[in-house]
Amino acid sequence: MLVGRAQTGDAVRWVCAHEDGMRPIEDPFAAFAEGREPVIIDERVEGRLLAPCEPVVLVGIAQNGPAHPSPVQAWLKSPRTVVASGETVSLRSDAGAVVAEGEIAVVIGRPTEGLTAANAHEYVLGVTAVNDLSSPERVVMDPRNFESKSGAGYTPLGPWIDTEAGLDSIPLVVAVDAETVATTDARELPVSIRDCLAYVAGWTPLDAGDVVMTGAPHSQAPVVPGRTASVAVGRVVLTTPFI
Incomplete structure (x- = not known):
C-alpha cells in the first residue's frame, strides 16, 4: 500500500493511493502496531499531499558510499x-554549490528496542x-554536516510511504530536468x-514516524536554481523544483 498525508480542506488526513485517487485511511502506525494494513475508511x-510523516528524529547515514575508508556512521538532521x-x-547562495543526494528513506513503524539486522523489517512501516x-563545500569547515545540510527545505520527502517494499x-x-543522472x-x-x-537503533531509540536516510550510493547530482530534481525509490517518485 502507498500511504501518506494530505491536506483536505481544513484537515490533515491519512490517505492511500487508490485507482480512483486518494482514499482516507486509519492511522497507519496504529494499524502497524496491530500487525495489519490500515483500513480504507471513506470514499x-x-x-494536497504533504510530507508523508513528521519525524521527531531524522537520521542520516554517513560513510556509506562506494569504497569509503571509514566505517558507517550516523548524524542528525x-x-x-x-x-x-x-x-x-x-x-x-552563501554556501557554495548544492548537490542533490537521492536516497532511500526508511520510516520507522514502532519503538526500535530489540531491533537487529535480522528482524529490522519488523520495525519498518515502509x-x-x-x-x-x-552544500559540500561547507564540509571543509563543518565536518559534522550542520551547515552543509541545514538549509530551509533541504529535506524533500515523500510523497508516499510504500509499505510493501522490502529492505534488501x-x-x-x-x-x-527529466534527464537520468543516476540509477x-x-x-x-x-x-x-x-x-x-x-x-x-543500537545507539539511540527511534519511534513511529522517525526517518533514517540510508546514504547515497552513486546517486548524487549538482543542482542550481531553475532546475528540478526527481528521486524515484521503487514506486515512490519525489520531485523538487529549485529557485
Missing part, C-alpha cells in the same frame, strides 16, 4: 528541514524517497539498510 477525497514533494526549495540536499533490493533513480539499488550500499538500522 475518494481531493487534497533537523526535522524542520522536511518539505513535501513538489514544494519549491530556495537554494542558499520506505519513501528523500533528497538529502547538501530497492531501485533508486535520480534525474535532473542504482539498495544492493549497491556497502552497508546494508538492515545493518544501518541496527547500528542506529
Whole structure:
C-alpha cells in the first residue's frame, strides 16, 4: 500500500493511493502496531499531499558510499528541514554549490528496542524517497554536516510511504530536468539498510514516524536554481523544483 498525508480542506488526513485517487485511511502506525494494513475508511477525497510523516528524529547515514575508508556512521538532521514533494526549495547562495543526494528513506513503524539486522523489517512501516540536499563545500569547515545540510527545505520527502517494499533490493533513480543522472539499488550500499538500522537503533531509540536516510550510493547530482530534481525509490517518485 502507498500511504501518506494530505491536506483536505481544513484537515490533515491519512490517505492511500487508490485507482480512483486518494482514499482516507486509519492511522497507519496504529494499524502497524496491530500487525495489519490500515483500513480504507471513506470514499475518494481531493487534497494536497504533504510530507508523508513528521519525524521527531531524522537520521542520516554517513560513510556509506562506494569504497569509503571509514566505517558507517550516523548524524542528525533537523526535522524542520522536511518539505513535501513538489514544494519549491530556495537554494542558499552563501554556501557554495548544492548537490542533490537521492536516497532511500526508511520510516520507522514502532519503538526500535530489540531491533537487529535480522528482524529490522519488523520495525519498518515502509520506505519513501528523500533528497538529502547538501552544500559540500561547507564540509571543509563543518565536518559534522550542520551547515552543509541545514538549509530551509533541504529535506524533500515523500510523497508516499510504500509499505510493501522490502529492505534488501530497492531501485533508486535520480534525474535532473527529466534527464537520468543516476540509477542504482539498495544492493549497491556497502552497508546494508538492515545493518544501518541496527547500528542506529543500537545507539539511540527511534519511534513511529522517525526517518533514517540510508546514504547515497552513486546517486548524487549538482543542482542550481531553475532546475528540478526527481528521486524515484521503487514506486515512490519525489520531485523538487529549485529557485
